[in-house]
Amino acid sequence: MTTEPVAIVGWALTPMTRRTVNSEAELLFEVISGATEHAGITRADVDFSCAGSCDYVAGQAFSFVQNIDAVGAWPPKRDSHxxxxxxxxxxxxxVRLQLGDIDVAIATGSGRSSTADPATVYPMEMDPYYLAPLGADVVSFAALQARILLDAGLVTExxxxxxxxxxxxxxxxxPYAQVSGEFDVxxxxxxDYVRNPLRRHDLPPITDGACAVVIARGDKxxxxxxxxxxxxxFAHSAEPHHPGxxxxxxxxxxxxxxxxxxxxxxxxxxxxxxxTFTHEEALLTTALGLGPEVAINPSGGPLAANPVMATGLTRVIEAARQVRDHGKQRVLAHATSGPCLQQNLVCVMEGTR
Structure with a gap:
């Protein structure tokens, strides 16, 4: 399939913190302002906006509606979530830019995980008949997968x-990392284990944060x-929701x-x-066919900051930064969603075209 050339032209991230007093709309206002400024445009130049967020994390239905305030109500523009x-x-x-009738779009991701207990919230997103009643959260499923990989000899503690x-x-x-430092293996x-076989260092931090990316077609x-x-x-693919x-x-x-x-x-x-969890690196590098010559997560990755609903888009920004700021020619960003890497997205970026 022939696609229209589309490039990332600007981005912005909030500081990644354990807890913020700002609302998601305030976080998004900061990054949308920063990303449009970075791209050298104004909100009026944006033809289409799409936001990624989660009602479960926000703690209310249709939470994305209030976040539209950060994009700006005027002039009217096409919007999605x-x-x-x-x-x-x-x-x-x-995909929207592939239609060819508009030139500039902005995408955002935002999440405030500090407002609730993830172990209580995330089981509610599982299958309501078989998985949710078990109360298994993201960490429980990750521990199950880690144990399978350990028993198969595919990774070690x-x-x-x-x-x-x-x-x-x-x-x-x-500068955007939440957790950093020198650690002795x-x-x-x-x-001690948090959830066998996962220790505290195997888990990501709870993070509040947001990010935004501006993309534009060809000549624009x-x-x-x-x-x-x-x-x-650019592509994504999914597997059955049930890990079994x-x-x-x-x-x-x-x-x-x-x-x-x-x-x-x-x-x-x-x-x-x-x-998001340490055991996933070996699994993903194998699935992607990445050799030891490829630098993995020079930003620190989700183990340094995990703003749920913005973690994957942050990977895109960090990979793009490697091209623009560090002269890399071809890079990869990966995002995932669902229990045990259920759905995965791959974005390949290059500095010249």
Whole structure:
């Protein structure tokens, strides 16, 4: 399929914090203002907006309606919302630009996980007949998958601790990281389990935050910046919601999304992966076919900051930053949604087109 050339031309993130007093609309106002300024445009220049957020996290129905205030009510523009991470909002905005009648779109992701207990909230999103009554939350499902990988010999607890230490060490250079520092792997392995076989370092922090990305078509992107970050491949794929219907030792949907996005057309130098738990890195790098020469999560990744509903879109921003600010030529961003990597998105970006 031939696609219209679309590039990322601006972005912005809030500081990632354990708790914020700002509403989601206030967080979004900050990043939408920052992203449009970064792109050299105003809100009036945006033709389409798409937001990613979650009513369960916000604690109210139709929570996205109040967030439209951050985009601006005038002049009127086409608007949409996905009950998904902002990476899927970016995908919808990218698809909308493929129609060719508009030139500029903005995608956002926002979440305030600090307002409730995730172990109480997230089971409500599960299948209401078989999974929700169990009260199993995201961490429980992650622990189940980690145990399967450990028993299969596909990862070790030391490898998982090494992932945590490396990620949070890398995050020391990231001004948006929530958790960073030097960690000793042996000391990490002495900690008690939070949910066997996961220790505290295997889990992401609870984070409040938001981000926004401005994209533009072809000539408009070149007009707005001398350094557009071109989206050269974009796809997502899903598997059954029930973890019991999948082989949790692999991520088939990640492999399918990567193939559809054309990841194997050329090597990538950097991969920003939504590895919310440490065991997921080995699984995802295998599914994506990434070798040791690829830098994984130089920003620190979700183990350094995990603003639910913005974590995946943050991966896109961090990968784009590698192109624009660090001269990388081809990079990868990955986002995931659902229990045990149920749905996965792959975005390939390049500096020249």
């Amino acid at each position: 996905v009950e998904m991470d902002g990476a899927w909002a970016l995908y919808e905005a990218w 030391r490898q998982m601790a090494t992932v945590a230490a490396r990620a949070r060490g890398a995050a020391q250079g990231n 042996d000391a990490l392995l002495e900690d 992107a070149r007009e707005l910046t001398d350094h557009p970050v071109w989206i050269t491949g 219907l999948r082989d949790l030792r692999v991520s088939a949907s990640t492999t399918r999304a990567a193939r559809a996005a054309g990841l194997d057309a050329a090597p990538v130098e950097v991969a920003e992966l939504q590895t």
